Amino acid sequence: MLSNGRHYLAIPGPSVMPDRVLNAMHRAAPNIYAGEMPAMMPGVVADLKAVARTAGKCAIYISNGHGAWEAALANVLSRGDRVLVLATGRFAHGWAEVAQRMGADCEILDHGKRAPANMDRLAQALAEDTEHRIKAVMAVHVDTSTSVRNDVPGMRAALDAANHPALLMVDCIASLACDDFRMDEWGVDVMVSACQKGLMTPPGLGFVFYNERAEAVHETADLATHYWDWKVRGAAEQLWQYFDGTAPTHHIYGLRAALDMIAEEGLDNVHARHATLARAVWAAFEAWGSEGPMELNIADPALRSHAVTSLRIGGDHGDRLRDWTMANAGVTLGIGLGMVAPDDRGSGGFFRLGHMGHVNAHMVLGALGAIDAGLKALDIPHGKGALEAASAVCAGR
Numbered sequence: 001m002l003s004n005g006r007h008y009l010a011i012p013g014p015s016v017m018p019d020r021v022l023n024a025m026h027r028a029a030p031n032i033y034a035g036e037m038p039a040m041m042p043g044v045v046a047d048l049k050a051v052a053r054t055a056g057k058c059a060i061y062i063s064n065g066h067g068a069w070e071a072a073l074a075n076v077l078s079r080g081d082r083v084l085v086l087a088t089g090r091f092a093h094g095w096a097e098v099a100q101r102m103g104a105d106c107e108i109l110d111h112g113k114r115a116p117a118n119m120d121r122l123a124q125a126l127a128e129d130t131e132h133r134i135k136a137v138m139a140v141h142v143d144t145s146t147s148v149r150n151d152v153p154g155m156r157a158a159l160d161a162a163n164h165p166a167l168l169m170v171d172c173i174a175s176l177a178c179d180d181f182r183m184d185e186w187g188v189d190v191m192v193s194a195c196q197k198g199l200m201t202p203p204g205l206g207f208v209f210y211n212e213r214a215e216a217v218h219e220t221a222d223l224a225t226h227y228w229d230w231k232v233r234g235a236a237e238q239l240w241q242y243f244d245g246t247a248p249t250h251h252i253y254g255l256r257a258a259l260d261m262i263a264e265e266g267l268d269n270v271h272a273r274h275a276t277l278a279r280a281v282w283a284a285f286e287a288w289g290s291e292g293p294m295e296l297n298i299a300d301p302a303l304r305s306h307a308v309t310s311l312r313i314g315g316d317h318g319d320r321l322r323d324w325t326m327a328n329a330g331v332t333l334g335i336g337l338g339m340v341a342p343d344d345r346g347s348g349g350f351f352r353l354g355h356m357g358h359v360n361a362h363m364v365l366g367a368l369g370a371i372d373a374g375l376k377a378l379d380i381p382h383g384k385g386a387l388e389a390a391s392a393v394c395a396g397r
């Protein structure tokens with residue numbers, strides 16, 4: 001069996017968890033009233049803000065990304081508020097569904113599954129909103145279903161050009177600590193993330209970063225409930241205040257280790273590593289796609305995420321390939337998501353490769369090698385030279 005050995009979960013989150021993170025979590029329950037655990041929180045928050053490149057505030061929730069979505073909306077919206085959603089994949093639609101359920105009036109600018117948000121369409125929607133009914137523009141930086149990367153500074157520029165007061169709210173769940181993101185410089189008012197992708201920590205922590213503009217809007221927002229309210233969390237002085245109750249102790253130890261690893265590597269180097277590995281992945285898929293059905297979902301490299309790549313391969317080839325690499329090579333590839341119907345989770349002609357967080361050249365080259373073997377084993381037509389192309393990128397050629 002060629003799959004025995006250390007398994008590689010190459011899906012776009014949860015991502016590979018470093019031994020250092022897991023070992024940091026492997027400990028007896030810490031005291032939550034005094035000592036190391038309460039003392040480490042200000043540093044954790046400061047380092048999270050450094051990764052988000054913001055001087056704003058950060059509220060931490062014991063939740064996944066869906067919880068962070070809801071937290072962000074609850075703090076700045078009132079029932080009936082209009083929001084403009086720039087949809088470029090399943091996750092923007094998902095966030096819009098949460099907003100709708102909470103009583104927001106959602107206007108969705110749908111850009112399909114293969115293109116980034118269009119700034120002219122945004123400008124037009126803002127210009128038409130002469131009464132400033134739109135309270136927030138919501139977008140996903142990297143949509144993990146389509147692997148498109150959106151132009152966040154362009155959104156701020158459109159808002160400023162229209163002199164429109166709506167908040168800019170961005171989901172960075174799949175991009176934080178993978179793709180370059182600069183909350184303050186890019187004029188983002190609210191940013192949502194979670195710990196299980198670029199932050200390399202087991203799922204369970206959601207983050208909402210927010211600036212003073214968002215804090216001011218919060219004063220009149222009526223959707224905030226006790227648990228989601230960010231006010232105390234974002235200015236906490238005691239451990240329980242960060243979490244509105246018992247701290248997720250072991251997750252915090254894991255996150256501390258992950259933030260240390262990011263600081264030691266340097267955030268710019270983390271981004272550069274993701275960028276180079278992404279180029280290696282694309283080089284391989286482009287070579288395979290030169291003959292046969294393989295196709296990168298996003299054609300223009302400048303618009304692709306550095307953390308996840310979505311592929312189209314037709315028929316049920318995606319499912320067959322995923323099954324093959326899992327059973328025969330110990331590599332689990334991601335399912336296609338949201339590519340056929342809005343919530344079709346198992347579209348067999350699609351798959352995704354995650355390359356986010358704790359990944360290096362040998363892991364990416366290994367996953368690509370497993371895909372190459374799978375294509376051969378399954379007689380799926382494909383172009384030659386994919387592994388040579390990927391290794392050349394890793395070699396700096």
Ligand SMILES: Cc1ncc(COP(=O)(O)O)c(C=O)c1O
Pocket residue numbers: 012013064065066067091140142143144171172173174194203
């Ligand atoms: C971009 C994006 N937003 C939101 C989510 C939802 O996060 P969660 O599954 O942790 O609720 C995901 C999950 O993959 C995501 O990739």
